Amino acid sequence: MDLSIGRFCGGAVVAAGVAWAARSRRWLSPGGGAAAGIVGTLTVGGGGWWWGTLMVAFFATSSVLSTLGRRARGGQDETVRGDERDAVQVLANGGVPAALAIATAASPARSTPLLFGGFAGAVAAATADTWATELGRASPVSPRLIVGGRRVPPGTSGGITPHGSLASVAGSTLVAALAALGAGRGWAPGSGERLLWGTLAAGVAGATADSLLGATVQAAYRCPRCGKPTERRVHGCGTRTVLVRGHPAITNDTVNGAATAIGGLVGVAVARAITLPLQSEGATGHAVTSLD
Ligand SMILES: [Zn+2]
Structure with missing residues (x-):
C-alpha cells in the first residue's frame, strides 16, 4: 500500500492544468475535461509522476494529430464525432490505465512492475489506435477491411x-521508449528492456484487436443519402443512417475500451512471463506453481 496524499494533490493540480489547457484548445468538451482531470489525478496519485507522463504523451500527441489532420482536410469530417473529445471517449482510452494505477496503490510492492507493464501496455494500445486512425486518413490508398x-x-x-499500421507501431514505440526510459532512470518500476518489448507488443496487439473488433462486432452505419460510412446514427447531412454491420450496443468507445484492456493484459503477460523465471531462480524450478 503506497498512497501518497501529497502526490494525489499534486497530481490533481497538474491534471486540472492539463485539462484546462486542453479545453482552451478545444481538444475536450466540458465533460471530457472533467474526465481527463479525474483520470490524470488517479494515474499520478495511484501510480506516480512517470505514469502521468506516459498518459500526457498519449493525450497530447493524439490531440495534436487530430487537430493537424482536421486542418489538412479543411474542416468537417463526417465519419467521426465532433472535434472535442467527450467524457465517454476519455474514459474509453484512459479508464483502464487509471484503474491499473489505482490498483497499484492498493497492491503489494512486488506487483508494481507487473501493473506498470499493464499500464504502459494499455496506454500504448490507446496511442497506437489513435495514431493509426489519424495518420491512416492520410493514406493514398483506400483501406482494406482487416x-x-x-x-x-x-x-x-x-x-x-x-x-x-506504421503509425500504430510508431505510437507504440513512443510509449514503450518512455516506459523503458522511466524504468532505466528509476522513475517507474520494472526493467527497461522488458517494458520496451512488452509495451511495444501490447500496443500492436491492442491496435490489431481494435481493428478486428471494429470490422466485426462494432456497429457500423451508412448514410443512405451520401453513401458514406459513419459511426453516427444521424449523419452530418441530417439523414438517419442505416446499420450495415455489427451490434448497435457496441460503439467505437466500447471497442477502444476493450482494446486498451487487451493492451493491458499483454503488457502484464509479457512482464510476468519474463519476470517470473528470474524471480524463481534458486527455487525448485516449478515457476508455474509460483504464479500466485
Ligand atoms: Zn449523409
Whole structure:
C-alpha cells in the first residue's frame, strides 16, 4: 500500500492544468475535461509522476494529430464525432490505465512492475489506435477491411492501411521508449528492456484487436443519402443512417475500451512471463506453481 496524499494533490493540480489547457484548445468538451482531470489525478496519485507522463504523451500527441489532420482536410469530417473529445471517449482510452494505477496503490510492492507493464501496455494500445486512425486518413490508398481484405471507404471501422499500421507501431514505440526510459532512470518500476518489448507488443496487439473488433462486432452505419460510412446514427447531412454491420450496443468507445484492456493484459503477460523465471531462480524450478 503506497498512497501518497501529497502526490494525489499534486497530481490533481497538474491534471486540472492539463485539462484546462486542453479545453482552451478545444481538444475536450466540458465533460471530457472533467474526465481527463479525474483520470490524470488517479494515474499520478495511484501510480506516480512517470505514469502521468506516459498518459500526457498519449493525450497530447493524439490531440495534436487530430487537430493537424482536421486542418489538412479543411474542416468537417463526417465519419467521426465532433472535434472535442467527450467524457465517454476519455474514459474509453484512459479508464483502464487509471484503474491499473489505482490498483497499484492498493497492491503489494512486488506487483508494481507487473501493473506498470499493464499500464504502459494499455496506454500504448490507446496511442497506437489513435495514431493509426489519424495518420491512416492520410493514406493514398483506400483501406482494406482487416477481415477478408475487401477495399472499404476511408473512415470505415476495421479498415487498415499501410500508413495506419506504421503509425500504430510508431505510437507504440513512443510509449514503450518512455516506459523503458522511466524504468532505466528509476522513475517507474520494472526493467527497461522488458517494458520496451512488452509495451511495444501490447500496443500492436491492442491496435490489431481494435481493428478486428471494429470490422466485426462494432456497429457500423451508412448514410443512405451520401453513401458514406459513419459511426453516427444521424449523419452530418441530417439523414438517419442505416446499420450495415455489427451490434448497435457496441460503439467505437466500447471497442477502444476493450482494446486498451487487451493492451493491458499483454503488457502484464509479457512482464510476468519474463519476470517470473528470474524471480524463481534458486527455487525448485516449478515457476508455474509460483504464479500466485
Ligand atoms: Zn449523409
